[in-house]
Amino acid sequence: MDIKQYMEQVGQQARAASRAMAKADSATRNRALLLIAEAIEREAPALRAANQLDLDAARAAGLAPAMVDRLTLSEAAIATMVEGLRQIVALPDPIGEISGMKFRPSGIQVGQMRVPLGVIGIIYEARPNVTVDAAGLCIKSGNATILRGGSEAIHCNRALAKLVKEGLLGAGLPENGVQVVDTTDRAAVGAMITMPQFVDVIVPRGGKGLIARLMEEATVPMIKHLDGICHVYIDAKADLQKALDIGFNAKCHRYGTCNTMETLLVARAIAPRVLPELAKLYATKQVELRCDPEAMAILAGYPHLVAATEEDWATEYLAAILSVKVVEGIDEAMDHINRYSSKHTESIITEDYTDAMRFLREVDSASVMVNASTRFADGFEYGLGAEIGISNDKLHARGPVGLEGLTSLKYVVFGHGEVRK
Amino acid sequence: MDIKQYMEQVGQQARAASRAMAKADSATRNRALLLIAEAIEREAPALRAANQLDLDAARAAGLAPAMVDRLTLSEAAIATMVEGLRQIVALPDPIGEISGMKFRPSGIQVGQMRVPLGVIGIIYEARPNVTVDAAGLCIKSGNATILRGGSEAIHCNRALAKLVKEGLLGAGLPENGVQVVDTTDRAAVGAMITMPQFVDVIVPRGGKGLIARLMEEATVPMIKHLDGICHVYIDAKADLQKALDIGFNAKCHRYGTCNTMETLLVARAIAPRVLPELAKLYATKQVELRCDPEAMAILAGYPHLVAATEEDWATEYLAAILSVKVVEGIDEAMDHINRYSSKHTESIITEDYTDAMRFLREVDSASVMVNASTRFADGFEYGLGAEIGISNDKLHARGPVGLEGLTSLKYVVFGHGEVRK
The missing domain is CATH 3.40.309.10 (Aldehyde Dehydrogenase; Chain A, domain 2)
Known part of the structure; x- marks a missing residue:
């Protein structure tokens, strides 16, 4: 299977899973997050061993010390990931909130309901902690997620993906609710940012160079900022x-x-x-x-x-x-x-x-x-509780982006048999 | 000057005007709307004469009766345009509203301010009333506007553009706050949808064919829907x-x-x-x-x-x-x-x-x-007071789009000398 086919399969699976993720209730989504936190705690030694494979390869390839540092999954980093998931559980559920229901002269009552966006794609550098943070925020907000981390972290990300799937299944959610792209081929990124039929929004996390490259090709909308002057x-x-x-x-x-x-x-x-x-x-x-x-x-x-x-x-x-x-x-x-x-x-x-x-x-x-x-x-x-990224754009989310930035407002109408005159 | 250069000049002028439009107070923007309404009432005979040139050309070119019908600026249509502007004046001003200001543990107070998007581009068919409706909503929401109507309405749109400029200048706003693209060359549309440095959002109003074509080329985000099934x-x-x-x-x-x-x-x-x-x-x-x-x-x-x-x-x-x-x-x-x-x-x-x-x-x-x-x-x-379009997308505005869809929320922070610890 070539990369494009593989990514389309990932996209189709994400789209299919997104409906179950969106309709899951708060307790189910929180349960998945807690199960993932427990699994990460339990499997900490195995995660560190997987991370060691990445670190060995990175050092052998002469990766810059700062990048090796980001790649390292220390005991403290694992504890922070687990704590981060539990903090996300404690946040209020943004999904399903209905606001502004008002009666109109026609008799209908109109307001808005906050709903998940659908499928979120996250593209990031070789930082394994982002895998868990991003998955956590997307699960909490009822979205399906495709995660594409830097190839240097592939062993660690694979190990984390297994634990995330375990948590999703344990809570009765589809295992494809979160997918980690399982290839280091860079063409996977190009495919991911050009399949709007499967991905609703891309959140790139990385340097200006990465984001500028993505902007040139992407046909999926992005929540992003290039730089902070x-x-x-x-x-x-x-x-x-x-x-x-x-x-x-x-x-x-x-x-x-x-x-x-x-x-x-x-x-x-x-x-x-x-x-x-x-x-x-x-x-x-x-x-x-x-x-x-x-x-x-x-x-x-x-x-x-x-x-x-x-x-x-x-x-x-x-x-x-x-x-x-x-x-x-x-x-x-x-x-x-x-x-x-x-x-x-x-x-x-x-x-x-x-x-x-x-x-x-x-x-x-x-x-x-x-x-x-x-x-x-x-x-x-700012009190958003968590941050998936920052946006310098004016449409949709602007400034620091929390859970609400991963949601959309649809109109809901309570009628009583009204017709338009 | 070629079309691309001309459109870049229009774009630069819009961007320059957008700052004055954004900082104008409610009374100034409403005054401009009322002056435009008065000018249209006063110049109704001249508008109908300009419209007659378009109608003669349309009939000579064998335009379909339904399109001729939309192109026609009857006395009733002029009265409706004028009434529409006065209704926009009566709507609450969306701009400058500050919401959710809350103190944070650090001592800063954080909330959001509603601000104009900047420059709105409207692409529409040969319907002169859209020129005035769209200009009215963009002025009310503090945006600069570039209007590109169907070429069959060019005489009428030119005449309307003159009256809109008269109203803007009369209220002390920049005459380039609203610009009607003064060419029937279709390349103007292609240029307009690919200059994100000058245009913040495009609102296309027209059939599925028009919008599908724009989607293929546009690098400026759009508020749009293709069809309603x-x-x-x-x-x-x-x-x-x-x-x-x-x-x-x-x-x-x-x-x-x-x-x-x-x-x-x-x-x-x-x-x-x-x-x-x-x-x-x-x-x-x-x-x-x-x-x-x-x-x-x-x-x-x-x-x-x-x-x-x-x-x-x-x-x-x-x-x-x-x-x-x-x-x-x-x-x-x-x-x-x-x-x-x-x-x-x-x-x-x-x-x-x-x-x-x-x-x-x-x-x-x-x-x-x-x-x-x-x-x-x-x-x-739905009680939005007016509608610039409808969006089937999930990012930014979704469903019927009123004045708020032409605005953005930026974060505002009231501090007292706080620094980050």
Whole structure:
């Protein structure tokens, strides 16, 4: 069987399973999640042995240490997976909720019911924990799932797939409710993103390169973001301490996350006061500052100072590097943001009511904040309970995507024999 | 300038205008709508003269009478357009609404703000009234709009575009907030659906052929439905009078609409009682019944009886034709629906609580009804106030799409200096 045929079979099986997944009640779906958690706990030694095969192959192939690190399924990582599943069980069931039922002049009562999307495809790198997290969220939301993890994790993913199937069957759900693509052939990804008849949405989790490649070919809609070029704007009326706390936290709390600040904009009136103080904080972390001429002049003497190029304003560094620009005020700041932002997350630091309200209203990004660190743009911090991904698109889910992003609202009508006049 | 360059210029202008459209307050957007309504009333004779040029050309080209009819801008049609704009003014403003603001353990307060999508592209047939309806809904929802109507209406659309611009400028909004594509070259459509950098969503309004062609090429997301193969299932426990009323209304109220019933499914236990009675009603309208063998036997003697083919179950007739099938019960009915339905609208007629609840939950269509005519699947009937289109997709808007479908929810965070720990 060639890859395309194999993937179509996987797709057909997913579509067939999706109906049973969608109509299963809350208790059944939660029972499957708990059985999977138990199976993973019980089979931890076997999982680690399977993972060891992946790790040996990865080291033999000279995989970068950071990737080997992500690939590693430590005891702690297994415990975290199991705990994650139990947390998903504790979340409220999004499925079947009926909202807004209102009587209409015709006599019918109309509202909306939250229902699963159907079949979710997840494409991700060689991180075995994603296999379980993603399967858990999709089971909870009543969807069938096709998981395609990085080929370096194939042994571990196969072992996990077996346990997931065991849990599904134990709860009386179809074993094809979750399928792990059992091939390392890259053509499987190409097939998966071009079969809208079997897959309702793709959630790619990975670097910008992976997602950009998928976008070129995909005919299935995706919930995705390419990059996070996030801005903090320190307004003329900013509280100095808040500006320092947030300016430091948004850049230095973690460098590699998509909600990390990459560009700092500072109002001219406050720049001479705030920039030198902030630079003292950045200096403790050896943050390189790529500055426009005005910020450059204010920061003269800072040990890691570089002149910014046009390209810097459009770059997600994911590193101890920050672009810095002095602007006249909120209008120039918003012009800059609307030009260079990846529409992920932006924050204004200000005590001025009108500027705060204008920023919230006029900045066209998935998350817009006042006096808070961009690092808060996250499913857990927003109270979604879990996060399947982040979306920079405007249709369907926008910003951090939790269980609701894996659902759809259909209209339901309670009638009493009404006909249209 | 070639068509592609021209459309890119239109796109750039729309994108530039979208920021001013988005930040305009309710009063400004409503003022523009009222000014457009006034201008159309005032210029009614000039509009009818422009329309006459289109009608003369259409008749000379031998356009079908039904299309000439749609193209005609009668005095009544102008009054309806004007009234439609005033109704849009009276709708609540969807933009800027903030919902769900909740404090999180970190101290930040998180919720969502409803904002415009940005730039909406509308592609439609030669119906001048759509130009004004669509422009009105997009202005109300704070979006910039590119309108591409059927080339047969070009004179009339040009005249309307002038009045729309007059209204926008009169209210202090950018004249490019609404642009009518000023060329009859079909390449303009191809360009419009492949410039995601300038257009956020396309709403195609037209026949299945048009939309299927657009789907093959579009890289901009679309809010669309291809067809409406809607089902009514008369359950064994149906109330006979409701079954007759709804079975007749869903088919015969209007034949050409997407929410018209195309297939009737009847439970075996009730078929001998309900089908002959229904046939008496259908006979008054000479409805052709394309039946499976069992329905055929029950209806023997009906004057317009035809044996159904496999193709019939998958056909949207848009005519006085109905497919009829006898099924064992709700499971076979739902299997049939999930196989052949276009996922638009389905209705069950039953007095049985469990069957009603199962149908609502398990049928995967945009509208699912109990004891009501499928003809109610409509933005006005659902209380959306207006309808830009209908969506059979599951992502973003599903079912009748009103003003909210032209908006997006972004996250807003009110902070007080919080940083991530």
